[in-house]
Amino acid sequence: xxxxxxxxxxxxxxxxxxxxxxxxxxxxxxxxxxxxxxxxxxxxxxxxxxxxxxxxxxxxxxxxxxxxxxxxxxxxxxxxxxxxxxxxxxxxxxxxxxxxx
Amino acid sequence: xxxxxxxxxxxxxxxxxxxxxxxxxxxxxxxxxxxxxxxxxxxxxxxxxxxxxxxxxxxxxxxxxxxxxxxxxxxxxxxxxxxxxxxxxxxxxxxxxxxxx
Amino acid sequence: xxxxxxxxxxxxxxxxxxxxxxxxxxxxxxxxxxxxxxxxxxxxxxxxxxxxxxxxxxxxxxxxxxxxxxxxxxxxxxxxxxxxxxxxxxxxxxxxxxxxx
Amino acid sequence: xxxxxxxxxxxxxxxxxxxxxxxxxxxxxxxxxxxxxxxxxxxxxxxxxxxxxxxxxxxxxxxxxxxxxxxxxxxxxxxxxxxxxxxxxxxxxxxxxxxxx
Numbered sequence: 001x002x003x004x005x006x007x008x009x010x011x012x013x014x015x016x017x018x019x020x021x022x023x024x025x026x027x028x029x030x031x032x033x034x035x036x037x038x039x040x041x042x043x044x045x046x047x048x049x050x051x052x053x054x055x056x057x058x059x060x061x062x063x064x065x066x067x068x069x070x071x072x073x074x075x076x077x078x079x080x081x082x083x084x085x086x087x088x089x090x091x092x093x094x095x096x097x098x099x100x101x
Numbered sequence: 102x103x104x105x106x107x108x109x110x111x112x113x114x115x116x117x118x119x120x121x122x123x124x125x126x127x128x129x130x131x132x133x134x135x136x137x138x139x140x141x142x143x144x145x146x147x148x149x150x151x152x153x154x155x156x157x158x159x160x161x162x163x164x165x166x167x168x169x170x171x172x173x174x175x176x177x178x179x180x181x182x183x184x185x186x187x188x189x190x191x192x193x194x195x196x197x198x199x200x201x202x
Numbered sequence: 203x204x205x206x207x208x209x210x211x212x213x214x215x216x217x218x219x220x221x222x223x224x225x226x227x228x229x230x231x232x233x234x235x236x237x238x239x240x241x242x243x244x245x246x247x248x249x250x251x252x253x254x255x256x257x258x259x260x261x262x263x264x265x266x267x268x269x270x271x272x273x274x275x276x277x278x279x280x281x282x283x284x285x286x287x288x289x290x291x292x293x294x295x296x297x298x299x300x301x302x303x
Numbered sequence: 304x305x306x307x308x309x310x311x312x313x314x315x316x317x318x319x320x321x322x323x324x325x326x327x328x329x330x331x332x333x334x335x336x337x338x339x340x341x342x343x344x345x346x347x348x349x350x351x352x353x354x355x356x357x358x359x360x361x362x363x364x365x366x367x368x369x370x371x372x373x374x375x376x377x378x379x380x381x382x383x384x385x386x387x388x389x390x391x392x393x394x395x396x397x398x399x400x401x402x403x404x
């Protein structure tokens with residue numbers, strides 16, 4: 001099996017503050033423990049590229065970080081793009097679209 | 102750690118048919134291997150209730166079924182609701198809203 | 203153009219409480235102003251069936267309700283299923299899957 | 304009301320091809336008709352910034368493009384981040400996280 005690309009958003013609920021950047025930063029730091037997973041921070045999510053098992057482990061680590069920082073409820077959304085007729089990468093997907101613009 | 106509730110949508114891409122019900126049915130059948138996970142089929146998704154590790158294993162099994170039935174690309178979306186100040190269940194969440202209507 | 207089916211989740215952020223059922227109930231009440239839109243409450247979302255313009259108006263009304271109840275930040279997720287080779291309904295989608303189980 | 308940030312993914316179903324970049328490119332082209340909406344293409348989505356009404360009009364235009372290019376079923380996912388205690392921008396959200404890393 002090849003690599004998947006997954007998009008992840010981890011949102012703590014009931015945090016009493018509308019600002020989430022500190023929570024997002026903690027999620028990003030958790031990714032340092034997954035050196036085989038490539039990550040890209042966007043204004044709405046984190047996009048991950050790697051083997052399914054490693055990506056899911058990274059997502060679970062990100063999902064735990066708000067609890068470690070005081071949250072008692074977390075919503076995590078994951079979108080997985082898994083293509084098996086040929087390898088996909090974040091870079092390759094972007095390049096394929098841009099070549100058609 | 103208690104139970105989570107997760108919503109899952111598994112969509113095969115490039116299937117040559119606009120109808121997906123056969124693929125959805127195969128995903129539902131895969132859940133039979135996860136008796137500890139409670140599931141509810143909705144018109145847009147499958148909602149699962151159980152321990153995180155079991156739910157994620159069930160989601161991965163569902164995600165594999167389109168590949169086993171000819172698809173070569175699959176998009177899977179998962180939303181996880183994880184509340185740790187008290188136990189959540191599908192039934193409890195629905196009842197809490199309905200009591201306020 | 204025919205009907206679409208859309209799934210909606212409206213989540214207030216920074217609410218100081220982990221419980222969201224009161225907010226969900228207010229969103230459900232807002233749907234009373236859209237009698238042409240059929241709705242189904244699930245443990246993770248509200249599913250709507252109707253014409254695109256009406257469904258989007260209903261979603262926007264739901265999205266406003268947390269602000270009317272004190273929230274200052276709201277995340278709303280919408281998934282739209284729009285099939286134009288034949289009419290889709292919530293009931294029809296469920297029946298198509300169940301007939302294959 | 305200020306600006307919202309919305310993330311959009313438009314996926315044609317039953318296209319007989321696993322490659323979607325041509326469809327994504329057509330969606331991007333549709334955004335040219337919405338000069339007041341700022342857009343950012345990511346490997347998994349398009350992120351839009353602008354007034355709610357304009358962003359929703361842009362999303363609907365993107366949602367129509369696969370139908371104009373032969374698709375008969377389209378799934379569109381939208382996540383809206385709407386913060387009203389202060390203005391949010393794509394750049395501001397990224398900067399807030401990066402300053403905490």
